């Protein structure tokens with residue numbers, strides 16, 4: 001690819017269960033144009049809608065476009081653009097890249113959304129300024145997602161199923177996880193876990209949790225993860241402790257990740273990351289107690305993600321640009 005093309009914008013489209021969100025992303029990772037559409041219910045409709053969004057963004061671009069990338073939750077073979085399984089869409093075993101390429105008349109890159117987000121943070125977010133070529137992104141939202149970079153390459157694995165740090169098992173006798181196993185990191189350290197434990201303490205009679213009780217009008221079922229995070233940021237002691245417990249479990253998961261990947265940087269994103277140092281501090285302390293070789297080696301830096309919900313669009317656009325070079 002010639003230099004002008006390498007600096008051309010690329011298109012990233014994030015395929016969600018309810019919404020398709022697209023952006024024209026410049027070589028610096030900035031989104032200059034955005035477009036979106038509701039996700040149709042049928043496979044043919046979704047492919048057609050993706051092609052329409054891509055065509056609209058191609059039209060918007062003032063010059064050549066370096067590539068088109070699609071980010072999708074599920075088991076994705078990023079090497080071949082094949083999607084094996086999407087949890088939120090009616091897709092099983094389809095040649096997604098081929099289907100969209102046929103309509104668009106140009107090559108298309110497909111990647112798992114968490115992998116794309118990790119690449120976005122690595123290239124254009126928190127990782128861009130870091131002096132390391134090995135990084136992990138852990139997204140702490142309703143569940144826990146993740147992606148990893150090793151040797152300046154996105155770690156795709158063989159079957160599109162790598163980077164699922166949320167399902168690293170911390171306690172095989174622990175509570176049941178949505179994946180069917182027990183005691184995964186996700187059941188201890190996700191936003192859902194935060195809400196579950198907060199509701200448990202609200203149901204206790206401790207005066208310690210009056211602040212959280214007040215936030216949900218006394219109805220624990222109305223409490224959200226955002227409520228707990230906001231309470232912690234406001235200094236509510238019970239909420240601070242809940243986030244510290246969650247951060248400690250997250251640190252255990254990161255220690256396990258470090259035993260395999262040895263990243264120089266671990267980036268934490270997702271809604272629970274809004275708690276900032278109230279989450280990162282306990283996670284770093286827990287990691288320091290568990291990382292293999294502790295006392296004789298540096299720990300990776302822990303830092304907050306900076307691209308937010310745009311990470312998938314920015315990352316898959318960067319992958320599309322780079323795959324064309």
Ligand SMILES: [Zn+2]
Pocket residue numbers: 166167177178179180181184186
């Ligand atoms: Zn699990």
